[in-house]
Amino acid sequence: MDAELQADWTGAIERARAHAPYLASLLDRHPDLTALLAQGKGEEALAFARNVGSGIDDVGIALRCEKQALALALGIGDLAGAFPLLRVTGELSALADRALDGAIAEGIRRRVPDAEPAGFLALALGKHGAGELNYSSDIDPILLFDPELLPRRERDEPGEAAQRVARAVVETLGKVTDHGYVFRIDLRLRPASEVSPLAISINGALTHYESSALAWERAAFIRARACSGDIAAGEAFLAAIRPFVWRKSLDFGAIAEIGRLTAQIRANTRGSATVGPGFDLKKGRGGIREVEFYAQTHQLIHGGRNPALRLRGTRATLDALAEAGLVPAEDARLLGESYDRLRTIEHRLQMLQDQQTHALPMRPEALEAVARLDGLPDGETLLNELREITDAVGERYDALVMANTPLGPTTQVAMPAQDDLRDELAGLGLADAETMAHRVEGWLSGGMRALRSDAARAAFASVRADLFAALAAAPEPERAFARFEKLLNNLPSAINLFRLLEARPALLERLARILSLAPTLADALARRADLLDPLIDASAFDLPGSVEELVAEFTQFEPGADYEQKLGTVRRKVGDRRFALGVQLIEGANDPLDIGHALARIAEAALVVLTDAALEEFRAVHGVVPGSELVVLGLGRMGGGVLTHASDLDLIYLFTGDFAGESDGRRPLGATLYYNRVSQRVTAALSVPTAEGALYEVDTRLRPSGEQGPPAASLDSFARYQQEQAWTWEHMALCRARPLYGSAEARADLGEVIHSVLAAPRDGDKLRADVLEMRAKMAGHKPAKGPLDVKLMRGGLVDLEFLVHFTQLRSGLGLDPDLGAALQLLVADGLLPATLVESHDVMTRLLVAGRLFAPDTQVPGKPSCMALQRACGYGAWQDLESALARARAHVAASWSETFGETLEMNP
Numbered sequence: 002m003d004a005e006l007q008a009d010w011t012g013a014i015e016r017a018r019a020h021a022p023y024l025a026s027l028l029d030r031h032p033d034l035t036a037l038l039a040q041g042k043g044e045e046a047l048a049f050a051r052n053v054g055s056g057i058d059d060v061g062i063a064l065r066c067e068k069q070a071l072a073l074a075l076g077i078g079d080l081a082g083a084f085p086l087l088r089v090t091g092e093l094s095a096l097a098d099r100a101l102d103g104a105i106a107e108g109i110r111r112r113v114p115d116a117e118p119a120g121f122l123a124l125a126l127g128k129h130g131a132g133e134l135n136y137s138s139d140i141d142p143i144l145l146f147d148p149e150l151l152p153r154r155e156r157d158e159p160g161e162a163a164q165r166v167a168r169a170v171v172e173t174l175g176k177v178t179d180h181g182y183v184f185r186i187d188l189r190l191r192p193a194s195e196v197s198p199l200a201i202s203i204n205g206a207l208t209h210y211e212s213s214a215l216a217w218e219r220a221a222f223i224r225a226r227a228c229s230g231d232i233a234a235g236e237a238f239l240a241a242i243r244p245f246v247w248r249k250s251l252d253f254g255a256i257a258e259i260g261r262l263t264a265q266i267r268a269n270t271r272g273s274a275t276v277g278p279g280f281d282l283k284k285g286r287g288g289i290r291e292v293e294f295y296a297q298t299h300q301l302i303h304g305g306r307n308p309a310l311r312l313r314g315t316r317a318t319l320d321a322l323a324e325a326g327l328v329p330a331e332d333a334r335l336l337g338e339s340y341d342r343l344r345t346i347e348h349r350l351q352m353l354q355d356q357q358t359h360a361l362p363m364r365p366e367a368l369e370a371v372a373r374l375d376g377l378p379d380g381e382t383l384l385n386e387l388r389e390i391t392d393a394v395g396e397r398y399d400a401l402v403m404a405n406t407p408l409g410p411t412t413q414v415a416m417p418a419q420d421d422l423r424d425e426l427a428g429l430g431l432a433d434a435e436t437m438a439h440r441v442e443g444w445l446s447g448g449m450r451a452l453r454s455d456a457a458r459a460a461f462a463s464v465r466a467d468l469f470a471a472l473a474a475a476p477e478p479e480r481a482f483a484r485f486e487k488l489l490n491n492l493p494s495a496i497n498l499f500r501l502l503e504a505r506p507a508l509l510e511r512l513a514r515i516l517s518l519a520p521t522l523a524d525a526l527a528r529r530a531d532l533l534d535p536l537i538d539a540s541a542f543d544l545p546g547s548v549e550e551l552v553a554e555f556t557q558f559e560p561g562a563d564y565e566q567k568l569g570t571v572r573r574k575v576g577d578r579r580f581a582l583g584v585q586l587i588e589g590a591n592d593p594l595d596i597g598h599a600l601a602r603i604a605e606a607a608l609v610v611l612t613d614a615a616l617e618e619f620r621a622v623h624g625v626v627p628g629s630e631l632v633v634l635g636l637g638r639m640g641g642g643v644l645t646h647a648s649d650l651d652l653i654y655l656f657t658g659d660f661a662g663e664s665d666g667r668r669p670l671g672a673t674l675y676y677n678r679v680s681q682r683v684t685a686a687l688s689v690p691t692a693e694g695a696l697y698e699v700d701t702r703l704r705p706s707g708e709q710g711p712p713a714a715s716l717d718s719f720a721r722y723q724q725e726q727a728w729t730w731e732h733m734a735l736c737r738a739r740p741l742y743g744s745a746e747a748r749a750d751l752g753e754v755i756h757s758v759l760a761a762p763r764d765g766d767k768l769r770a771d772v773l774e775m776r777a778k779m780a781g782h783k784p785a786k787g788p789l790d791v792k793l794m795r796g797g798l799v800d801l802e803f804l805v806h807f808t809q810l811r812s813g814l815g816l817d818p819d820l821g822a823a824l825q826l827l828v829a830d831g832l833l834p835a836t837l838v839e840s841h842d843v844m845t846r847l848l849v850a851g852r853l854f855a856p857d858t859q860v861p862g863k864p865s866c867m868a869l870q871r872a873c874g875y876g877a878w879q880d881l882e883s884a885l886a887r888a889r890a891h892v893a894a895s896w897s898e899t900f901g902e903t904l905e906m907n908p
Contacts, residue, residue: 010041012376013080020374023355027073034070043083046074047092060107061173064100065180071096072136076352079345080374086341087316089348093134098125100174100183101142101229108169112162113152120150121166121200122230124239126190130224131313135344137351137358139185143192143225144170144200147234160198167199185357190221203238210242220297222246223304224313240561248305249573250531253500276361276388278368282347283359287391289347291398292340295319298401299327306534308557315340326538332397339390346387349375361387425466429473437482444489451495460499467509468502475513476864484516484523491527498530505537514587518868519853521646522583525576532580541581542590544599551578551606564618568611569691575607576696583646586853589871593849594821594842597643600849604644605741607696608633608652611686612742619679624666626675629658632716632743632751633683636703640739640818643845645852649698650687653705653738654680654713657747676713684712703734716747720754727758729771733806735759739818760813772807773900776800785907787858789851791844795904796889796896798844801837804895808832821845834895840888846873847885 014035017024028035034053037046050070054063075092078084084092106118123142128134144167148159151166167188174183188199192209201209210218223246227235274286283289296318304310307325312318316337323333349371350358361384362368368380377383422441427434444452445461452458468485475481489495502509512533516523526532535541545551555571562570582599585591591599612633637651638644654676662672670678684699702708705722714722723735738755740748776799785794792798802820808827809815815826821841827833850872855861861869866878875881893904 008041008043008078008081008083010038010043010077010081010083013077013082014039016080016374016376017077017352020370021076021352024073024076024352027069027076031070031073034073038074038077041081041083043074043078043081046078047071050074060103061176061178061183062180064103064174064183065178068096068100068183069181072355076136076348079348080352080376086344087133087314090128090133090135090344093136093138094125094129094132097129097134097138097140097184098228101125101140101170104170104173104183105166105230107173108166109152111169112154112157112165116152119152119231120147120234121163122146122232122235122238123170123228124225124235125228126221126225128224129228130226131315133314133344135351136348137355139187139357140174141187141190142228143190143206144188145203145206145235145238146200147203147231150231150234160202163200163202164198171199190218192218203234206238207241210245214245219246219301220294223297223300223311226313243559246304247308247311248301250497251306251501251534251537252302252497253504276384276391278363278365279360280387281360282343282350282387285391287393287395287398289340289343289359291394292319292336292343295336295394295398295401296322303327308559326540335393336397339394342386342390346371346375346383426469426473429470431473431478431482433479440486444486449489451489451492454494454496457494457496457499460496460503464499464503464509467506471509471513472516474510475517476868477517477862481513481516484520484527485512488516488523488527488530492530495530498533501533501537508533508536511536511584511588514868515584518587518865519583521853521856522580522587525580525583529573529576532577535577535581536584542585542588544591544595545578545582545602548602548605548609551602552609555606555610564614565691567614568686571607571610571614572691572696575603578603579646583853586850586872587868592874593846593872594643597645597845597849600644600646600648601639601642604639604648604650604697605635608635608650608683608687608741612683615682615686616679619682620666622666622668623670623675623678624664626656626658626662626664626672629656629662629672630743630747631656631676631679631683631713632747633741634751635739635741636734636737637700638737639741640737642739642819643821643849645849647852647856649700651700651703652684652741653701653703653719654683655716655719655751656713657716657743657750660715660718673711673713673715677711680712703731716751716754720758723754723758724761729768729810730775732758732810733772733775733803736806736809736816736823737802737818737820756816759810759816762813763810765811768807768811769900772803773902776803785858787855788860789847789855790858791847791851791885794889794907796892796906798841798848800896800904801841801844801892804833804837804892804899807899834891836891837895840891843873843884843888847881 014028018028034046034049037049050073051067053070054065054067057063057066071092075084075089079089101123105121105123109116109118109121122145124130124145126141126143128138129140129142134140144163146159146163146166148163151159151162153159153162171186171188175186176182188194191197191199191201192206192214222239222242225239227239276285281288293315296315299322300310300312300318303325310318310321310325312321319328319333319337319340322328323330347359350361352374353367353370362371365380368383372378372380372383375383377386422438423434426437426441431437443449445458447453452461472478472481472485492498502512515526555574558567558570579600582596585596586593612631616631632655634640634653634655635651636653638648639650639652656672656676658672660672664670664672664675680701684701687697688695688699701712704710704712705714705719705727723731727735735755735758740751743751779799780795783793785797790797805815805820805823805827809823812827812830812832814830814832815823817823817826821838824833824838824841828835828838847869850869851858854865854869854872860866870876870878870881873881875884889906893906896902896904
């Protein structure tokens with residue numbers, strides 16, 4: 002309203018009469034509307050314009066009258082400064098929605114007069130889909146129909162009936178009559194437009210987009226929306242093709258596709274190549290389309306992984322890209338403001354004669370009219386402003402696209418000769434260059450599925466020299482080369498991987514280190530090459546946030562996602578996070594202790610999200626057990642809050658309330674059976690592999706009933722068992738127990754049960770005897786597997802855990818499930834020596850990093866030793882060995898002092 006009051010309505014009308022013949026004619030044709038505008042009543046003028054066609058029976062005439070009146074009200078309001086750009090484009094887009102809706106209904110009723118319109122819809126694309134139509138825009142809908150629902154005469158075939166409706170829509174909106182036209186309609190964006198009918202069946206369109214659509218069609222659907230007709234069917238269709246538009250992996254191949262399209266547009270654009278008379282504001286360098294392509298390119302690359310980028314509006318997308326840190330905030334601001342200004346000048350061009358034009362006039366007097374209509378003093382001022390804008394836009398767009406793409410059609414790539422490959426590899430210092438060259442030749446001659454297309458070989462050629470150099474410089478080149486070959490062999494196409502490496506060269510060296518040093522991560526990459534995607538962002542080396550923040554991240558599901566899709570989403574995001582933490586270990590970016598805690602937070606968040614999903618699915622059939630809920634207890638490393646990349650999840654499933662209760666769903670179950678089935682479903686959600694892989698191995702053997710009993714128990718029975726029947730080793734396990742899932746009240750109740758059990762008075766002699774007996778049996782059955790088995794070696798982490806748990810149970814103090822935190826409490830109480838805190842940290846760091854670099858617990862090769870020592874904070878391997886020896890000695894000394902028993906400290 003403030004803008005309306007401050008607007009220059011009189012000046013706008015005067016400029017329109019003097020410089021815009023089309024607007025001048027509308028002012029004369031609509032005196033009542035002109036009077037409202039002259040009085041500065043912009044909103045009343047818009048309302049009046051929207052209702053001009055009411056009461057007119059002929060749909061085409063009614064829409065044409067509304068179009069003209071709205072064009073006048075918006076044009077004068079725009080010139081006056083009362084209506085901002087998005088208001089203008091939004092109103093025009095809404096008119097197009099209404100017009101298509103009315104034309105569809107009218108087209109159906111021409112043949113079936115009493116029918117309720119159904120089974121026919123329009124998808125809006127481009128500026129129409131984004132709500133950004135300009136004054137004289139064409140609209141580019143895709144018309145779809147459902148043969149089962151489309152009203153038709155009994156003798157009409159569904160396809161022919163749909164074509165009649167489509168032709169009616171085109172005629173109603175696009176035919177020029179004495180009343181003008183509504184919208185010119187361009188249907189060439191429909192699938193296979195050169196051979197397909199005007200309206201396509203929904204199933205036929207789905208088949209096209211799932212199997213044979215071209216790359217440019219993905220970009221077209223970024224801004225698509227169901228706008229008219231059977232909206233629900235349209236939205237269902239868009240949901241079905243979402244995987245086609247938004248790919249799960251980063252798609253740097255989109256840069257190449259849009260780069261080639263840009264080159265074609267620039268080459269074929271008529272008029273001046275630089276700003277001057279005839280310059281095309283839409284297609285010229287630095288013009289409207291390049292701002293749109295800049296935003297859409299980033300959306301195509303990143304939108305599959307970040308739903309927050311799936312926006313239709315150009316300005317909104319640029320803001321979201323800046324918010325996500327994908328483009329500089331200053332570039333987003335400059336491009337957004339430039340886009341608005343270019344669109345505004347575009348509107349001025351179209352206001353002159355209601356022509357669909359984007360080119361500056363060739364005649365000086367016409368250019369002068371555009372400038373003066375906009376309120377500028379002359380045409381040269383306008384040209385100078387446009388030169389500044391397009392130079393800035395073009396510079397940023399070229400930096401994104403041109404530097405990274407071979408502009409032009411993909412051509413057949415000549416394969417390098419084996420001798421040339423051998424010489425290239427030998428020049429990099431690879432020991433067996435002959436064998437490697439033979440293998441690469443096999444890749445390129447059709448033996449590698451991922452490299453069979455010309456496009457894939459071209460992408461490989463663009464990155465080959467840098468890739469081979471990175472693999473040759475890897476800590477273990479032959480291993481890196483072999484694992485890269487395994488990675489390629491698992492890919493259906495390697496184009497996107499090579500484009501990613503080309504666009505982000507720093508990833509090459511990192512990839513080579515991953516393949517050389519971390520077999521666990523290399524195997525993960527072989528299953529999912531898109532795990533590299535998050536590494537392009539510096540934030541990949543930040544530690545993840547709280548469990549609550551991770552839960553929020555993991556629950557960003559696709560709209561309408563079903564249970565299996567939710568499982569896949571969580572698996573993918575957890576895999577991304579765990580992989581990034583592994584890379585942090587390789588790069589020495591964070592302390593392994595912090596990474597261990599982070600791995601536990603990720604697992605806990607995954608447990609929460611997947612348990613919620615499993616319960617939601619289960620409740621749909623079986624309802625809930627009134628007055629009861631599921632509670633999940635974590636033990637071992639999961640309970641202690643420090644995991645490695647190889648950790649299982651030790652879980653116990655419990656439920657509150659009366660075990661004799663029954664669920665209230667359509668298929669009721671008794672409480673015990675209900676929670677047994679729920680727990681099995683949660684375990685499956687965490688551990689059963691899907692297309693996205695598996696997450697964790699789940700171990701429930703620590704439950705009261707053991708391996709043979711039911712998977713879930715009531716909280717009351719668990720409490721009784723722990724208080725009356727549990728063995729000492731079970732209470733020791735309970736020292737690292739932590740409630741992970743359930744309401745705050747239920748977790749607090751379970752925490753009280755655990756504390757009461759652990760703090761209960763005990764016979765010290767019996768406790769000592771039980772502890773020593775258990776450790777002796779364990780040492781006999783599970784000896785250390787290698788010199789880096791810091792868990793099972795004598796003086797290692799298991800002995801340290803036994804010391805801590807014995808002290809906790811004997812004293813009732815230091816009852817924190819985090820072993821490191823418990824140690825600090827016990828040291829503060831004078832119950833254990835302070836040296837054990839350092840021992841714990843040294844060995845836990847080595848455990849977390851060692852599970853990645855030396856999963857077999859043997860001393861690895863020199864490069865992996867260097868990575869392991871660096872991750873743990875040591876300058877030399879000898880320093881790490883000395884620190885481990887000291888840590889074990891401290892544990893052995895405390896063991897001897899506590900139990901009066903000497904540990905056999907084998908090397």
